[in-house]
Amino acid sequence: MIETQKLNYSLKNKQILKDITINSKSGDVTAIIGPNGAGKSTFLKLLRKFIQKDSGEISLDNKQIEYFDNKQLSKLISYLPQTTKAIACSVEDCILLGRKPHMRFFPKKEDYDKCEKIINELNLEKFKEKNVLKLSGGEFQKVLIARSLVQEGNILFLDEPINHLDIKNQLEIMDITKNMTKQKNLTTYVVLHDLNLALKYANKILLLKNGENIFYGEKKKLKEEILSHAYEVELKLIEFKGEKKVIY
Numbered sequence: 001m002i003e004t005q006k007l008n009y010s011l012k013n014k015q016i017l018k019d020i021t022i023n024s025k026s027g028d029v030t031a032i033i034g035p036n037g038a039g040k041s042t043f044l045k046l047l048r049k050f051i052q053k054d055s056g057e058i059s060l061d062n063k064q065i066e067y068f069d070n071k072q073l074s075k076l077i078s079y080l081p082q083t084t085k086a087i088a089c090s091v092e093d094c095i096l097l098g099r100k101p102h103m104r105f106f107p108k109k110e111d112y113d114k115c116e117k118i119i120n121e122l123n124l125e126k127f128k129e130k131n132v133l134k135l136s137g138g139e140f141q142k143v144l145i146a147r148s149l150v151q152e153g154n155i156l157f158l159d160e161p162i163n164h165l166d167i168k169n170q171l172e173i174m175d176i177t178k179n180m181t182k183q184k185n186l187t188t189y190v191v192l193h194d195l196n197l198a199l200k201y202a203n204k205i206l207l208l209k210n211g212e213n214i215f216y217g218e219k220k221k222l223k224e225e226i227l228s229h230a231y232e233v234e235l236k237l238i239e240f241k242g243e244k245k246v247i248y
């Protein structure tokens, strides 16, 4: 579903990503982790073709990315950027914008129905009519997540989706992400700073440091030495109730 081969990207003579090779299939939830400035957001922007690679290959659904135009990519990929500015409109209208790649001119009944469904799933009914400018940071973040989920791409990119959310909402969003990936056979990439949530919800991990892939693979193969080296902090990986946990 998503494959990169020796992907390189530089900006103003600074190498931002170096030789990144990954290969994920539908049903995979890959957590992209790594210190600040490691290149996590840049990697997603390259896969979405918001920026252009210097060299290497990217293929989506076994087709080189060069064959996709922006409209096709916006149908294929639901993308939640790290930050989004709020523009005055109701929560419902904001979420409806996620259906834009599927609309010709105006939303149809199907678009409204899909919005309604996601509003219910994310418990946003009570905010439906509210102006997004009057939401808290966490409430707005949930609305943005709803907007990317209603887009219904086969590929889901979430860049730090649970920032600003309390623990209940963090778990709810990660549960929804994992369940949707399974039910709809999506290929999901999620940038996370919380290593325990990454280990709980992802089956694969991509660990970046200074633009280099220092680990990519099944989470069970991740070693504490690699994590400690990446974050320059002494971390321990333990097994608790059958799950890997990080302690520090």
Ligand SMILES: Nc1ncnc2c1ncn2[C@@H]1O[C@H](COP(=O)(O)OP(=O)(O)OP(=O)(O)O)[C@@H](O)[C@H]1O
Pocket (backbone or CB within 6 Å): 011, 016, 034, 035, 036, 037, 038, 039, 040, 041, 042, 043
């Ligand atoms: N527009 C830009 N101009 C110059 N440098 C940039 C620009 N965007 C990103 N960079 C640099 O590229 C590198 C990777 O940035 P990126 O945002 O991908 O990191 P990240 O791993 O997502 O970081 P964080 O965890 O802090 O969000 C950083 O060194 C950053 O300073």
